[in-house]
Amino acid sequence: MNDIVRRDPRKEWIARNRLHPEHLEVLAEMGGGDLHSEWIGPSGLTRRNPHAVGFIGPNGIKRIDRSGAQQAATQPGSRQAQPKDTRRRVEIETPAFLVAVVPVLPGGRLSSHDRDLLGLARQLADADPERPGAVLAIVFGAHKETVFDEAGVDRLLELQGDAFSGYLPETRIAALQSVERELAPRHWLLPDSPLGGGELGRRLAVRLGERPATQVWQIEADAASETGWRCTARGAAGTSDIIRHLPRVVLALAECAEPVSETRHAAQPVELAQALPDVLGRIEDMGEVAVDPASVSLSEAEFILSAGNGVKDWDGFHHAAQVLGATEGASRVAVDDGFMPRDRQVGATGTWVSARVYVAVGISGAIQHLQGIQSCDKVVAINLDEGCDMAKRADLSVIGDAGEILAALVTRIERYREQQQENRDAA
Amino acid sequence: MPHNAKSSSHAGLNVAVLVSVGRHPLTARARRADQDARAVEMALSMSDAAVHLIHAGGNGSDNEEALRGYLGMGIGEVNLIKQSSGADVVPALINALRDTAPQLVLTGTRAETGEGSGLVPYLLAEALGWPVINGLAQVESIEQGVATVLQALPRGKRRRLRVRLPAVATVDSSAPAARQSAFGPARRGELAARACASVPDELQAQWQVQPARKRPKRLKIIKSASARDRFKAAAAKADSGSGQLLSDVSPEQGAEAIFALLKEEGVLR
Missing domain, CATH: 3.40.50.1220 (TPP-binding domain)
Known part of the structure; x- marks a missing residue:
């Protein structure tokens, strides 16, 4: 069906002119049988006919639904108002720095923990509007996720290959090391989850020689810190809070930040210039075991x-x-x-x-x-x-x-x- | 110490277990750490393995009581590497492991006191150049320098891994529970203390540590332009109508729809 609205200026003029002999017929035609309740007056003001609004309810009493839902539903020919995507588009062409996030993608999709982490990465990246950073998501193997842009990813690095299908932490660490060499992100964020994020983050931190903050649940801007941020992390089996400067490698808990909801980002694919190194793994994955x-x-x-x-x-x-x-x-x-x-x-x-x-x-x-x-x-x-x-x-x-x-x-x-x-x- | 006597005669596997002082979650008393005790149990259940325990840290009276808990599991002695409080124990542990040269190092996933970051096994493995595996639930077999182990995954799943020894492995809470600690052997056992230079942990001294604050509960934020939408979202009982409803279908059609959903979610094995 054609979406273009055809206007008839003459009919609109007749509809505005209550003294015109064809006024009622034209009104009926334009309103599709209803009395026209709202039209643009000759001076550009919206005019309403208060007697034409509402409908007769089941008890024979006139009801007026002010929410607009009823009228929108009854107006014939009115196209369904599509829920418009009001999210702001954000493109960062030349980022001042990168914040790398390694989501775990359980079941091939971003979990809520991953989204929280991306929200945390956006906090770090967007702190200075003059010099915005970009959020780089590094994804291993095949996945089913399609909405990286809505989750707040500016750059997406997909590392494909059979090497990433199983549990091969050594290969993944080698790949992350080459990302570190080529792109040198300012921060590394990983989910501190038992699904593999916590383990990968610890391996990465040790390999990079950084002392990570684990079980982080809050970050705040802090001018006194050398990184400009301080974080609150759980320690001693969750019984104490450690407040410290934010290090380069951060392992964050779920609900560490609000997920991104107001902006859409580019999720621009990036590639590594050099091929990934071959790693002789000392850990061999024999697959999952069937449990009763x-x-x-x-x-x-x-x-x-x-x-x-x-x-x-x-x-x-x-x-x-x-x-x-x-x-x-x-x-x-x-x-x-x-x-x-x-x-x-x-x-x-x-x-x-x-x-x-x-x-x-x-x-x-x-x-x-x-x-x-x-x-x-x-x-x-x-x-x-x-x-x-x-x-x-x-x-x-x-x-x-x-x-x-x-x-x-x-x-x-x-x-x-x-x-x-x-x-x-x-x- | 019948266990050690038996295994030393076989000259079989040499297993080191790194133990720490735990903290009871309710009474806050010093005790043997739960996961470390499970690691000791796992080492003791391996046939013809020489098990020795290593602890690095301060030597308070509380700590001694807690470490005697491990002795009560049927262990002859615990190698105690004395460190000042606030010291970084990793260098001392690396030295101790270089000296004893075990094939397998077992430890808990993370400590119950201090920072509790769970980094020590990874740091040790990196320094020694050994592979590290996490979340062990069971050691199935050790043959010709290759260990076959079961790794615990969330949701009660297990993954079988093979790792070349020597290796560092952390033990998950789903490993078999530790045996009870007996009082007599705990008294008789020996804490073989050894002095070692302490490396102070300077970074940790800068941290501010306080009792855990309750985390704020996340609010349900409804971002909508119109008051009507916000009211609807606040007053909604359950999100109905989002699901698919199949009525007046034959059982086969219904089963087919359920089967498609189960297959898409990947829960069918």
């Missing part, structure tokens, strides 16, 4: 299949959990009825879980249960009632009988496993 999902504690399980009152076929449920490789959870009702042990209860009164994927089978979603799954990324609901609270929370809700859907899912996954096996055999 039932032995994983509920609070740190990654994938939970949780059962509630809607589950009738318990053998089928346990079988499904086994086939899916998921840790079993339960709602309070299932535990109270004796179908599941107490240590498997999810919710405010049981365990607060942090799974990446949470599949709720036959759970309607009491508020205590929804609190317990607050920090889950993706929630799938299998339920009979499509109006239940769990279906509102879920990213995917399937309405139907839980037993049948679980059985179908088990068949589907078994077929997938067979295909994988065939592919492996063929290869």
Whole structure:
């Protein structure tokens, strides 16, 4: 459909002129049957007809919705107002210095910890508006992230190659060392997380011969410091705060700064001039080991299949959990009825879980249960009632009988496993 | 000390465990550090390994009680390298490790007192030129100078690594819990103190250390131009409508949709 607005000056003139014999017809035509409630007067002022606003409500009383939502919805021909991107575009052509950030990208995407760290890097880079620095993000291997620009990255260095697919800390450190040699960033920021950031940061700091600040949770400008910043870091297993000058290498905790939200940055790709050195690693990655999902504690399980009152076929449920490789959870009702042990209860009164994927089978979603799954990324609901609270929370809700859907899912996954096996055999 | 006697006759693996003085999180009493005690337990559970413990630091009365906790696990003696308070223990430890030349050095991930940065194993490995691995949950086997170990990852996952010895390894909290410390052996055991020149940690002297302040809770900031949007965001019960709703579908179609989501998230193995 054509987006160009065609104006008819004559009709607009008739619509303004209340004494014109065709006034009402033109008004009706322009307003699409409604009385025109708002128009530009001859002197350029906006004129309103107070009798034309509002609508007749269900009780026959005239209602006026001043939020504008109703009118925007009823106005025919009005194009949907697109939510406009109001974020300011920032391009830093010649940065005074670089702040290097090495995000961990768990699952191939920027985590909230990574975004906080980029926010911290922006604080360091944008402190002096006369001489702004650029934030350089260094990403290893393949990833799925597309919004580096929104997260506040000015320069993006993607180090591709098979060498970065597994756990090879020595190769990564060698690559970061060549970044240090070529680009010489003023600061190195890494997340102090158990996902690999803390380890990589410590290795890097030791290799660069810098004494890092670990577990930093706050930075402040400080003119007395030689770097112009001081930081507050946790020490002694989280029982003390150490206030010190900000060193070159910083390992920061989650929520160390607000993530970037008001600006968009260039995320301009950069390359290293020299090829990365080959490193003979002394640590060999043999891959992840399959662990029994039932032995994983509920609070740190990654994938939970949780059962509630809607589950009738318990053998089928346990079988499904086994086939899916998921840790079993339960709602309070299932535990109270004796179908599941107490240590498997999810919710405010049981365990607060942090799974990446949470599949709720036959759970309607009491508020205590929804609190317990607050920090889950993706929630799938299998339920009979499509109006239940769990279906509102879920990213995917399937309405139907839980037993049948679980059985179908088990068949589907078994077929997938067979295909994988065939592919492996063929290869 | 039955353990040491047995292993020295075999002349097998030489394992050094670096131990520190811990601090109980609730009572703040000096105790054996939890992760270091797990490292000692891991070393003791290796068959025919000669285990010796090294501690570098001050020698207060509290510290002695805590170090005797390690002796009570069935260890004959702890090599105590005396350092003044506020000293950098890394040079002393490097010297001690050069002297004893162990194949494997085990220690906790980070100390429970002081800076607690967890840097010591990395600094030692860099100085000695050895590889370092972190977060050990289990040592599976050591054959011909190559150790096969399980590394603990978040969410209860494990990764199998092979590392050429000699190496430094830090032990994770998910390693098997340390055995109880027995009182008698703890009294009888020996703290073999040895004086060593202390290198003062000058940088640390400049720091300002205070009890941990509670971190401010992050506020939910709604950036929106119109009051209506802000009100809606503040009053919203749950973000409904964002998810996909499949009603009136056959179980197979529903299962297919769930399967696609699980596969996309990569939780299917």
